[in-house]
Amino acid sequence: EDQVTQSPEALRLQEGESSSLNCSYTVSGLRGLFWYRQDPGKGPEFLFTLYSAGEEKEKERLKATLTKKESFLHITAPKPEDSATYLCAVHNGRTNFGNEKLTFGTGTRLTIIP
């Protein structure tokens, strides 16, 4: 069974203090690893898709990296508006109807203190 574990559960940083969020995964055949941002009371907002080990993607202060067992979301010089829950999900590699699914981690709740 596919599993995704995110750490830490919660992280409080001072504005400008860089850090990384971890997503460890086990999946039978990785088709994609997804990072989402979720604000309170809203649905997840897509950030990145990573497909293979060694791949990196960047968006503003965020950079996502992927190895064969884990992914990191690096946040550089964060601002208070970066405060949110960050979710990681893996695609199970199946594309036929009824068998395709994403498995999500429980997320990291990030708080940036001004």
Next chain:
Amino acid sequence: SAVISQKPSRDICQRGTSLTIQCQVDSQVTMMFWYRQQPGQSLTLIATANQGSEATYESGFVIDKFPISRPNLTFSTLTVSNLSPEDSSIYLCSVKTVLPYGYTFGSGTRLTVV
């Protein structure tokens, strides 16, 4: 990417009643997914809905409790039946998009059962 309109955004319902959630997409999509996000937990897939066929349910979810309709390629509904307080959750619809490849989520429906 696709834009999803999900209604209602929140509701408070009496136990024993039902709530129907609507999901409207601004473009035609093959697969639509319904998720549940219980308080403090991650997203769990309820079922996958494809136009013209019955939905496929994940283990632990049954059609009698969570009937789904998918009348066309831009619309779906999820009904949560015979409500109990344990059904209090956020319910989210999601669609798979090809360009760009990924999964887009609606803003969610926050259900409280009293």
